[in-house]
Amino acid sequence: MSASASATARQTDEPALSPALAPVTNILLCGIGGQGVLTAAELLAAAAVVEGFDVKKTEVAGMAQRGGVVTSHVRMGGRVLAPAIPPGEADVLIGFEAAEALRAVTQVRKGAALVVSDLQIRPPVVHQGLFTYPDDPIGALRAQGWKVRVVPARAIAERLGTLKLMNTVMLGAVSDLLPVPADVLRAQVVEAFRVRKPALAELNGRAFDEGRALPH
Amino acid sequence: MNAVTDTETRRLLSGNEAVAQAVWEAGVTLASAYPGTPSTEILEVLGTYPDVTAQWGVNEKVALEVAIGAALAGTRAFCAMKHVGMNVAADALMSQTLAGVNGGLVIAVADDVGLSSSQNEQDSRYWGRFAHLPVLEPADAQEAHAFTLAAFELSERFLVPVLLRLTTRVCHVKTLVEIGQRQTIEPRGFIRDSRRWVMLPGNARPMIPAQFKRDDALRAEAETSPLTTEWKGTNARIGVVASGPAALSAREALPDAPLLKLGFSHPLPVERIKAFAAGVETVLVVEETEPLVEQELRAAGMAVTGKDILPRNGELSVAVLRQAGATVRGETLPVPAATTAPADVFPRPPTMCPGCPHLSPFYCLSRLRNSVLVSGDIGCYTLGAGQPWNAMDTCTCMGASLTLANGLALAKHGDDANKAVVAVIGDSTFLHMGMQGLLNLVYNRANVTVMILDNRSVGMTGGQEHPGTGRDLYGNDAPRVDLEALVKALGVKPERVHVADPYQLPELFKLIRTEIQVPDVSVILTNQPCVLTDRHKAHPALMVDEDKCTGCGNCLAVGCPAIQVVRRGERVTASGEVKALSFVRIDSAFCTGCNACVGPCGPKCIVPQGPAETAGQAVGG
Numbered sequence: 111m112s113a114s115a116s117a118t119a120r121q122t123d124e125p126a127l128s129p130a131l132a133p134v135t136n137i138l139l140c141g142i143g144g145q146g147v148l149t150a151a152e153l154l155a156a157a158a159v160v161e162g163f164d165v166k167k168t169e170v171a172g173m174a175q176r177g178g179v180v181t182s183h184v185r186m187g188g189r190v191l192a193p194a195i196p197p198g199e200a201d202v203l204i205g206f207e208a209a210e211a212l213r214a215v216t217q218v219r220k221g222a223a224l225v226v227s228d229l230q231i232r233p234p235v236v237h238q239g240l241f242t243y244p245d246d247p248i249g250a251l252r253a254q255g256w257k258v259r260v261v262p263a264r265a266i267a268e269r270l271g272t273l274k275l276m277n278t279v280m281l282g283a284v285s286d287l288l289p290v291p292a293d294v295l296r297a298q299v300v301e302a303f304r305v306r307k308p309a310l311a312e313l314n315g316r317a318f319d320e321g322r323a324l325p326h
Numbered sequence: 327m328n329a330v331t332d333t334e335t336r337r338l339l340s341g342n343e344a345v346a347q348a349v350w351e352a353g354v355t356l357a358s359a360y361p362g363t364p365s366t367e368i369l370e371v372l373g374t375y376p377d378v379t380a381q382w383g384v385n386e387k388v389a390l391e392v393a394i395g396a397a398l399a400g401t402r403a404f405c406a407m408k409h410v411g412m413n414v415a416a417d418a419l420m421s422q423t424l425a426g427v428n429g430g431l432v433i434a435v436a437d438d439v440g441l442s443s444s445q446n447e448q449d450s451r452y453w454g455r456f457a458h459l460p461v462l463e464p465a466d467a468q469e470a471h472a473f474t475l476a477a478f479e480l481s482e483r484f485l486v487p488v489l490l491r492l493t494t495r496v497c498h499v500k501t502l503v504e505i506g507q508r509q510t511i512e513p514r515g516f517i518r519d520s521r522r523w524v525m526l527p528g529n530a531r532p533m534i535p536a537q538f539k540r541d542d543a544l545r546a547e548a549e550t551s552p553l554t555t556e557w558k559g560t561n562a563r564i565g566v567v568a569s570g571p572a573a574l575s576a577r578e579a580l581p582d583a584p585l586l587k588l589g590f591s592h593p594l595p596v597e598r599i600k601a602f603a604a605g606v607e608t609v610l611v612v613e614e615t616e617p618l619v620e621q622e623l624r625a626a627g628m629a630v631t632g633k634d635i636l637p638r639n640g641e642l643s644v645a646v647l648r649q650a651g652a653t654v655r656g657e658t659l660p661v662p663a664a665t666t667a668p669a670d671v672f673p674r675p676p677t678m679c680p681g682c683p684h685l686s687p688f689y690c691l692s693r694l695r696n697s698v699l700v701s702g703d704i705g706c707y708t709l710g711a712g713q714p715w716n717a718m719d720t721c722t723c724m725g726a727s728l729t730l731a732n733g734l735a736l737a738k739h740g741d742d743a744n745k746a747v748v749a750v751i752g753d754s755t756f757l758h759m760g761m762q763g764l765l766n767l768v769y770n771r772a773n774v775t776v777m778i779l780d781n782r783s784v785g786m787t788g789g790q791e792h793p794g795t796g797r798d799l800y801g802n803d804a805p806r807v808d809l810e811a812l813v814k815a816l817g818v819k820p821e822r823v824h825v826a827d828p829y830q831l832p833e834l835f836k837l838i839r840t841e842i843q844v845p846d847v848s849v850i851l852t853n854q855p856c857v858l859t860d861r862h863k864a865h866p867a868l869m870v871d872e873d874k875c876t877g878c879g880n881c882l883a884v885g886c887p888a889i890q891v892v893r894r895g896e897r898v899t900a901s902g903e904v905k906a907l908s909f910v911r912i913d914s915a916f917c918t919g920c921n922a923c924v925g926p927c928g929p930k931c932i933v934p935q936g937p938a939e940t941a942g943q944a945v946g947g
Contacts, residue, residue, distance in 0.1 A: 142674065159502060168495060176706065176709070191577045192579075192644045193499040194495070196643065210674075213671040233672070236891075238714050239906065239908065273915070
């Protein structure tokens with residue numbers, strides 16, 4: 111990982127900052143309604159609570175369920191005031207769809223960590239010929255000077271047996287860039303599935319590990 | 327069932343979940359609501375708690391009146407709605423405020439600041455002024471919980487309904503909340519006193535001066551209320567008077583500024599604000615969205631700044647408030663270090679779902695576009711106004727499709743004189759406020775074709791139950807209204823009532839084309855459930871026979887997101903005209919096998935999948 115991308119990461123050789131005094135880390139998640147972006151944000155927030163951080167998680171929902179743009183904001187630190195991340199202050203961007211990361215990148219700060227799925231979903235207005243989907247959204251991010259960690263989330267999820275694992279792969283891939291230890295986040299993911307869909311709990315643990323083990 | 331264990335003291339909750347938790351803790355017996363973003367989850371979550379009855383009402387007026395009844399019976403009651411719901415409930419509100427309550431009554435009203443899923447942006451704090459009611463404004467989920475409990479106490483102490491004013495950034499923001507156990511509240515018993523509860527002029531008249539007295543007592547309470555808090559700050563150049571989540575944004579944007587946070591914001595604690603103002607140089611009033619506090623302070627003779635430099639609508643975010651602070655101080659903010667010029671990314675508007683039963687009605691209307699005026703309504707189907715259908719001309723509020731159609735049909739003229747008028751409304755919206763409109767159409771001998779898109783769900787808000795679904799809020803069996811019998815009972819002639827399967831698109835098209843030519847009130851009821859509910863049964867996915875696809879693109883006009891273009895081309899017609907071609911595939915991960923696209927397909931190349939294709943499922947494209 112790059113030096114700038116590690117700005118918000120907990121380094122193993124540094125003493126952990128007391129959560130009560132920690133500066134606020136802003137995590138912006140973006141994707142498409144129906145992808146499970148809000149659930150992923152929920153797991154991040156729950157992990158932050160376990161670590162003893164103050165946390166606020168927000169999104170604009172409502173019509174978002176219907177295939178529109180979804181962004182979710184997770185803020186964690188000693189004391190979080192405003193619910194939404196001020197523009198240009200996101201420390202970490204998790205893009206669950208490539209072109210949505212290109213749309214949301216205006217909201218992140220210089221040197222932010224970008225973790226982006228290579229998944230591309232074209233909306234009906236593109237198929238209807240009214241608009242065009244960018245040829246290479248991740249290339250466009252790089253052309254803007256961003257260092258991007260690209261996650262082949264779909265390929266990994268397909269290999270593990272179900273596309274529903276894509277979001278967990280993404281959480282694994284971002285897990286070394288957060289103030290919350292990766293193992294705490296992993297435990298949240300596994301536990302959430304143990305409660306809701308027990309059959310998928312271990313599989314999600316594996317998906318998390320595969321995302322975490324990606325070279326970067 | 328949701329229950330709080332003895333050792334559990336904190337939960338990560340959204341504002342809506344926190345209100346529900348507090349309603350349960352407050353010992354409420356009955357909670358009612360009609361779904362509406364951003365308030366919907368309050369009642370859904372209440373349905374998971376024991377010892378409290380949660381009911382969906384058919385509309386907000388009904389829901390409020392049910393709650394009023396439970397409060398008059400001498401128990402604690404609760405009602406929730408979105409901002410526009412209060413417009414519907416206002417008739418009950420404006421009279422009950424005079425009589426007041428017996429058991430505590432708290433009304434949560436959630437404003438969609440920024441219009442994420444609403445037809446307007448209105449400031450519900452006005453109702454406090456209009457109806458002489460106290461208004462509490464929590465800023466986050468922790469306060470939503472604490473203020474809900476305080477609201478019941480206040481309601482019973484002053485015998486008045488209390489408005490809990492929420493906004494999207496309270497309802498849908500999760501944070502840690504201190505929780506407790508359910509209180510045991512002794513019911514007060516119904517008080518048989520017709521002079522108090524029967525709103526005859528002679529009974530109501532003496533209540534008006536009593537209401538003014540109550541206003542004074544509430545103002546005195548607000549002056550010392552612990553729900554209003556002060557942050558001392560370190561720099562008195564700007565003092566912020568704020569409420570709701572904007573107060574937290576102001577704290578972040580102007581970290582050294584003293585801040586008076588109005589938790590109990592109406593009646594306005596003017597003396598307290600004056601005392602605060604005396605210690606600062608400039609008072610900046612931060613409120614979403616109307617300048618209510620600002621105007622009252624000006625009327626009280628104070629010099630304040632507010633909407634003269636702040637936006638008049640939308641969320642007052644940290645960025646906006648930093649700018650306002652700089653404006654007051656006469657400074658220029660440095661251009662933010664960030665970051666990138668916005669890339670030119672295509673829009674991604676909300677769409678109807680793959681296999682949505684609303685696709686084909688709007689496809690049909692789009693094919694009849696030049697011969698119809700389409701009066702729309704509130705729900706997922708309002709998306710019919712967008713691409714690719716462009717098949718809706720009006721949408722105002724719940725139920726207005728039928729009534730606007732009534733007026734349009736009478737007054738259309740010029741180029742529109744020969745157009746048929748079609749009203750499109752969903753099942754829940756029809757039961758909410760559409761029945762009266764249909765009765766009115768029949769009574770006034772209108773010429774309108776009404777399409778009731780019955781998907782057996784309140785779809786837009788996430789698939790809630792209603793009297794047409796056959797289930798109550800808990801998912802238990804409930805009496806199900808027979809819509810066909812209902813519209814006939816309202817006077818529509820039996821031969822003009824048709825139930826149609828929207829997935830049989832050619833038949834639906836013929837039916838609509840026939841009915842719009844009949845000079846009478848017709849009703850077409852579609853009968854396929856919302857694909858996001860458990861009532862929907864998917865069929866095997868369809869596929870495109872690529873050897874036969876001619877690229878005509880007719881299927882794309884259905885608007886189903888499962889239909890995707892794989893390659894484009896063009897063709898020169900016999901007359902020398904160049905036509906664009908779109909060759910398609912169907913994404914089997916999305917396709918529900920509904921068949922809606924089969925009818926429009928020119929070369930009839932949309933076919934059931936063979937066994938080889940069903941094995942590998944894919945997503946995206």
